[in-house]
Amino acid sequence: MIVLLVVLGLLLALMGGCENSFDPRGPYEKRLVVYSILSNRSDTQFVRVYTTYNPTGFNPDEVTSDSYIRKAVVTLTDDSTSYRLRDTTLFRVDKSRYTDDLGAYVANPCLVRLGKTYRLSVASSEGAIEAAVQVPGKGLLIPNNPFIIAAPEKYGNQDITVTIGISSLTRGYLVRLYLEYEVWTGTQWIGKREEIPVSALSVSGTGIRYEYPKLTRRTTDVAQPYVNIHFPIGTYTTVFKRISEQYGSDGFRIRRATYILTQVEANLYKYYNLVNGFQDQYSIRTDQPDYSNINGGLGVFGAMTEDSVSVEF
Numbered sequence: 491m492i493v494l495l496v497v498l499g500l501l502l503a504l505m506g507g508c509e510n511s512f513d514p515r516g517p518y519e520k521r522l523v524v525y526s527i528l529s530n531r532s533d534t535q536f537v538r539v540y541t542t543y544n545p546t547g548f549n550p551d552e553v554t555s556d557s558y559i560r561k562a563v564v565t566l567t568d569d570s571t572s573y574r575l576r577d578t579t580l581f582r583v584d585k586s587r588y589t590d591d592l593g594a595y596v597a598n599p600c601l602v603r604l605g606k607t608y609r610l611s612v613a614s615s616e617g618a619i620e621a622a623v624q625v626p627g628k629g630l631l632i633p634n635n636p637f638i639i640a641a642p643e644k645y646g647n648q649d650i651t652v653t654i655g656i657s658s659l660t661r662g663y664l665v666r667l668y669l670e671y672e673v674w675t676g677t678q679w680i681g682k683r684e685e686i687p688v689s690a691l692s693v694s695g696t697g698i699r700y701e702y703p704k705l706t707r708r709t710t711d712v713a714q715p716y717v718n719i720h721f722p723i724g725t726y727t728t729v730f731k732r733i734s735e736q737y738g739s740d741g742f743r744i745r746r747a748t749y750i751l752t753q754v755e756a757n758l759y760k761y762y763n764l765v766n767g768f769q770d771q772y773s774i775r776t777d778q779p780d781y782s783n784i785n786g787g788l789g790v791f792g793a794m795t796e797d798s799v800s801v802e803f
Contacts, residue, residue, distance in 0.1 A: 518544040522559070522617045522787035527758060528608060528625060530795050533599040537564050537575055538592070541616050542788065551587065558593035562614035566597055568606045573597040602793070604628050605659070610791050621784050621791035626753040629663075629797040630655030630716075636801040639669065639747045642727045650686075650721040654751050657795075658712040661759035662705045664752040665719045670800075671733070673742045681745070686721055690728045698728065705754065705762060748800045757783045758792025 519542070526537040539559045545552050564575040575595035582592045602608075605627040612619045632653040638645045656663050667686040672679040687700035710717060733742060754762070760781045782788045 518542075520544075520616070522612065522614070522619050522784075522789075523557075524610070524612055524619055524621070524784050524787055524789040524791065526610060526791050528602045528623065528793040530602045530604065530625075533601045535566065535573075535575075535597045535600045535602065537566070537595040537597075537610065537612070539564065539595065539612055539614065554587055554589070556588045556590055556593070559614050559616055560593065562595070562612050564595040565611045566600070567609050567611075568603060573600050602795075604795060605657070608793070612787075617786065619784050619787040623757055623783075623791050623793045624659050624755055625793040626659045626755055626795045627657035629657060629660075629751045629753055629795065631665075631749050631751050631797055631799040633747070633749055633799065633801055634718075636747055638723065639726070639801075640744055640803050642723060642730050645723065647723060649723050650726055652719050652721075652749050654717050654719060655715050656708065656717065656751075657753055658715070659755050660708055660753040661756040662707055662754045662762070663717075664703055664705050664754075666703055666750045666752075667721055668748045668750070669729070669733075669744065670746045670748060671742050671744045673737045674740070679743075684729070684733075686729060687725055688721060690725045700725075705752075705759070707759070744803045746800045746802045748798055750796060750798045752794060752796050754794045755792060757781075757790055758794060761790040761792060 521542050523540040523542055524537065526535070528535055539562050541557045541559060543550075543553055543557050560577060562577070566573040566575060575597045578594060578596050580592040580594050582588065582590070602625055604625055607622060607624050610619075610621045610623075630653075632655075634651040634653060635645075635648065636650075638648060638650050650667070652665065652667070654663070654665060668683055669686055670681065670683045672681050685702060687702050689701040691699045691701070693699045764781050780788075781790070783791055
């Protein structure tokens with residue numbers, strides 16, 4: 491009875507001391523949010539500039555007005571060149587939440603130089619930020635046995651392999667293999683392209699489920715930059731047979747195989763992994779970690795590069 495009275499007394503004291511309503515959102519601070527991923531895929535680079543927002547309720551998706559910042563001064567510099575980005579509007583594909591088009595700052599022509607350091611600065615009426623990133627250096631692709639691709643049935647259990655060389659600035663990498671072929675329509679040959687998966691699992695009732703390469707963390711020492719990548723012959727044979735059966739042995743012909751190496755530096759790798767969750771079946775995260783390399787704001791300023799090599803048949 492004494493214990494019960496003590497507990498009731500504590501509850502009454504706590505209830506009497508609660509004068510402020512509880513808000514699970516925590517304190518709000520308006521800050522700039524900047525996203526930019528430099529890439530050598532093209533000679534056009536993009537920077538998107540926003541502010542944080544504070545929804546009236548507890549669901550951030552209830553806000554349907556974009557917080558894009560116009561009239562900012564956005565500058566991108568390397569060791570020899572400075573680019574003043576222009577404010578423009580891009581078509582928004584998904585308008586299920588925001589109905590207006592995308593705002594972005596664009597630099598064109600702006601060819602990213604591999605291995606160089608780039609600095610980004612944004613000055614606006616809502617604040618200013620700075621950020622820097624080192625672009626990975628040039629990668630290397632050496633197809634070891636591309637002849638398997640043209641006739642997989644001749645080579646037993648020998649996987650398709652490629653040796654890659656990665657930059658010392660690279661934190662994560664991804665290797666993709668594309669089969670480029672032509673099919674006969676009855677009047678002409680039409681070109682097609684298909685990515686080769688790394689696994690093919692038979693799923694009851696739904697057919698075959700393909701798994702494709704994922705971004706992989708660099709595990710080798712920077713002094714040993716070479717990695718051997720395997721595309722299992724069984725998986726490739728499954729794809730090859732499907733195409734052959736669909737178009738007939740005389741209805742398609744292989745033209746080339748293209749290997750693509752994507753390298754990402756540390757900032758983009760960290761951001762990608764936090765956004766996409768931990769890539770293993772055992773981790774369970776109940777919190778929502780965040781990562782940003784934007785000084786004075788939030789977001790990410792990262793870099794990725796692509797190298798490719800094609801083998802003609």
